[in-house]
Amino acid sequence: MDRTKATDATLVSTYIAGDENALSILITRHQQRIYSFIYSKVYDKDVAEDVFQDTFIKVINTLKKGKYNEEGKFLPWVMRIAHNLVIDYFRKNKRMPKFENSGDFNIFSVLSDGDLNIETQLIKDQIECDVQELIKELPEDQLEVLTMRIYKDMSFKEISERTGVSINTALGRMRYALINLRKIIEKHQLILTN
Numbered sequence: 569m570d571r572t573k574a575t576d577a578t579l580v581s582t583y584i585a586g587d588e589n590a591l592s593i594l595i596t597r598h599q600q601r602i603y604s605f606i607y608s609k610v611y612d613k614d615v616a617e618d619v620f621q622d623t624f625i626k627v628i629n630t631l632k633k634g635k636y637n638e639e640g641k642f643l644p645w646v647m648r649i650a651h652n653l654v655i656d657y658f659r660k661n662k663r664m665p666k667f668e669n670s671g672d673f674n675i676f677s678v679l680s681d682g683d684l685n686i687e688t689q690l691i692k693d694q695i696e697c698d699v700q701e702l703i704k705e706l707p708e709d710q711l712e713v714l715t716m717r718i719y720k721d722m723s724f725k726e727i728s729e730r731t732g733v734s735i736n737t738a739l740g741r742m743r744y745a746l747i748n749l750r751k752i753i754e755k756h757q758l759i760l761t762n
Contacts (some may be wrong), residue, residue, distance in 0.1 A: 576642035609654045623650045702752050710745035
């Protein structure tokens with residue numbers, strides 16, 4: 569059997585069974601995508617190489633401890649590890665990636681992008697989870713308007729009718745919700761970008 573054509577799941581099983589060469593096939597197979605993903609976040613060759621190596625150290629340790637259970641989903645699992653290590657890097661260095669035109673940055677535009685590859689989908693899922701926790705810190709009136717607008721896709725006219733406030737008040741609450749959400753993101757030093 570040509571091992572280079574074996575599935576990721578087969579190679580993982582073979583590696584866990586003691587064949588070190590199976591891991592090098594997996595690394596060779598996916599290194600370009602994983603490294604490119606890391607580099608696209610840190611924009612530094614040395615840092616990207618360090619994070620890439622740390623990613624595979626974590627992969628090896630998890631596999632050797634028998635804690636891997638992502639049957640057939642090796643690449644998304646490794647990408648998630650890489651993503652978490654990139655976040656750790658930024659937190660440790662108190663650096664935040666810069667957003668283009670940050671005055672107009674809207675986290676919800678990241679969430680609504682329908683054309684996503686597997687790496688971006690993983691990050692989007694984590695961002696959605698993070699945002700759902702963050703918005704709980706908003707004042708009740710802002711949370712209500714934001715939830716109706718973003719998650720229920722209601723117009724400001726509908727929001728106005730439902731909440732019993734003017735359209736301008738609903739718009740104001742949405743504006744303040746986004747301003748406050750940005751402050752909350754900065755306070756928690758979260759990286760919400762893909």
